[in-house]
Amino acid sequence: MSKKLSIGILLVILVVLLGVNFGQYLTIENAKAQQEVLTQYISNHFFTAALIYFIAYIAVAAFSIPGAAVVTLLAAALFGFWYSLVLVSFASAIGATLAFLSSRYLLRDWVQGKFGDKLSAINKGIERDGSFYLFTLRLIPVFPFFLINLLMGLTPIKTTRFYLVSQLGMLPGTAVYLNAGTQLSQITSLSGIVSPAVLGSFALLGLFPFIAKWVMSKLKLGPSTPNGNVS
Template structure:
């Protein structure tokens, strides 16, 4: 029985171990493959395949995007640009956001099944500062989830893993991810939709567009709106961390 429990415990870590291994290998081998230059060089073939097999192009694109996100492979930004380039702002943004959410959910489940549940349970059973931090996180989960999605400085894979470690429910994670990445997803999809002209000029896309005032300020406004419940609770004498 003890051996079976030990094997079961080891088995729980296999998904996250597989993700880490694939992510490491991908970072070493795919960095030059999933790039803007690769998209530029293969744009005509991609457009031809889309025009001849639209449904298959959508499925292949979304499957590739899911794999990139689920295994934290390099090229997520290029994938988003590709979605806009091939399918336009709409439905390209829908394909991008949906695939990103599915991939994020996969790595979230792997992390939670591996050790997220145990870590969350230990935090609940702990005392003192750790317990107060966990209680504060539980009380403000929606706000925190939207904040980590909206703030451009938070890496996407970090925003996928942290919720698994603090016991966020699956549907809450899925909804906050899908809704929270809409602003950034639409911005980068729109950049991808304009790549035809960028290619003709022989230039590179402006990926810093999200930090332009006309885009960054509305994002910061959404961040402030997401943080508002936390601020209100603090002003009303809510729990201190």
């Protein structure tokens, strides 16, 4: 039991340290070092390790702690692609929803004062395209997800819809990072993942829903209108 507890504390510390300005600990080098330390334990106590990682990742997303990319890479290296896809997909969506709720009910005034200049564009997007707008923002990784979480909390979008759209919209980006994470031992920096080619591909992917919406409106509904609601 003591061994489980010590390993569990180690896993949590890897994430929580960032919340107190120790961001330098979540680096590719440290992730690779922790991979060597933790792999054997995870093979023997998979469920315990997965649960601890899941809770820690929720905290990263909920508190907008820097370093989520490295934490995601580490998941794939430790748990494999498919297990980590389930863990990260659900944990990131739950954490994002907690941040969304904190903005809506606890931090409304702070978010309004800090990011109010960007709120107008978000409101217009939601009014014009409903949850489709959120889905598109999730597909394009050049937008900071923490800001989307906070600003969406000030819009009329329902919590359940925010969660479901976020989970679906973040899935492609999650898969890309996890796929890279399976090769963690060969990765030396994040620049190999967040390359212009990858970002360009995701930008095109983000345009796909708009193209699909336009085509479907032409085929089934006739010419689309600027105020069409897809939510």
